Amino acid sequence: MSVDRTLRNASISGRLRDLHIVGGLLADRGAAGAAEVDLEGARLIPGLHDHHIHLAAAAAAVDSVSLTPDELVAGGGLGALLRAARQRHPEGWLRGIGYDLTQSGWLDRRDLDEVAVGPVRIQDRTGSRWVLDSTGLAEVLGDRADGSPQPDGVERDAAGRPTGHLVRLDAWMRERLPPHQPDWLRLGQRLAAHGVTSVTDAGHLNDLAALAMLASANLPQRIWAMTKGSVTSFAMPEPTGRVVVDAVKIVLDDDALPRLDLLAQQVEAAHAVDRGVAVHCVTDVQLALALSAGLGPGDRIEHANVVPEGYAELIARAGVAVCVQPGLIATRGDRYLDEVEPDRHHELFRLRALAAAGVPLLGGSDAPLGPISPWRGIEAATTRRTGSGAVLGADEGLGPVTAAKMYQRSAGRGWPVRVLAPGDPADLLVLGDDAPSGPEVVATLVEGVVVHGSL
Known part of the structure; x- marks a missing residue:
């Protein structure tokens, strides 16, 4: 249960401020009798959102x-x-x-x-x-x-x-394996320890049963979930809470690419029920096909591992966001450098070109396929270093603040960067000392509830 609090002397964007939590939301004034906590100048930032994770697989990976x-x-x-x-x-x-x-x-x-x-x-x-x-x-x-x-x-x-x-x-x-209960508790704890307060499950096979499973997992994080195209709406009753239905997930595979008209029909069908689409694109062929299928504002490109020259501008003109997983630079970058022709290395995991073109960038982990810590993604987005220490596309690096904002964008259409405004959910991180693996997460709050550490 959320506790009304006033957080005194929080360092927010370099300034000492007081922050009020009332009913799980940020407020412009404190509630009568609210608990007071003096943060003594500790840094306070919005909680992080993992925009691309596979929750059931990540729980099984534990x-x-x-x-x-x-x-x-x-x-x-x-x-x-x-x-x-x-x-x-x-x-x-x-x-x-x-x-x-x-x-x-x-x-x-x-x-x-x-x-x-x-x-x-x-x-x-x-x-x-x-x-x-x-x-x-x-x-x-x-x-x-x-x-x-x-x-x-x-x-x-x-x-x-x-x-x-x-x-x-x-x-x-x-369907043919013995029943297995994912370790939701440990997954939720791991995410909270890294400062993740909300997630988007990117499962392309999510149906009503899968959404019900996610709702019953009782993760401390708030959940948005992509679905297969047949799921148009879903809300779970109390006490299991609610999973917010997000985009329709479409997976493209170079070995079985759909006809353009059929892909366009899928996109149109999602738009007709006010749903965006999230199109899995890891090659330039997939990216070109997706951009020809009628994508627009509210839609997403997932991964965009290869972005040829001129495509950043095409994506920007379409009003489409790109969900990137920069942590894969650290874990798979050497493999990409080996497998992709040297004259195309500059097209890999592009970030700065997309940001400069005005494309909203969303940060995801792709866990368990990528590192679950968003701080590893932020580091890789800035340094561009692979596991061996090589640099993959130094010109595509982002500044630390811009890299962090990829994980501070809200879920849903528009993806605004959170700024700790009154009325927003009190999803907050109290940070300690910096370290090579990212700052110490002293406390994580989701809707005002401490789910990791202590105040």
């Missing part, structure tokens, strides 16, 4: 095995990490995340069979592909493992045997 290239080196390799995880969890499925099939080596079911810790499933770093061992594959395929018809996405070798790779089959696979 008790998954991290298999990033760095973790593999530190932990003695794939086999050692999986065997150690099996000792901690003697029964049931093992779930690995963050494995880079390009950098760490290609895997199939036979490689995982040799480790002998099944059933196990490992998610590729891109998030679109799972690799299962034979035990796990038999469990999800059932009696169809003998070669009977299977859904698109079950890969087979030249002899017709399943390789263990399942591509874009998350929902199908989830």
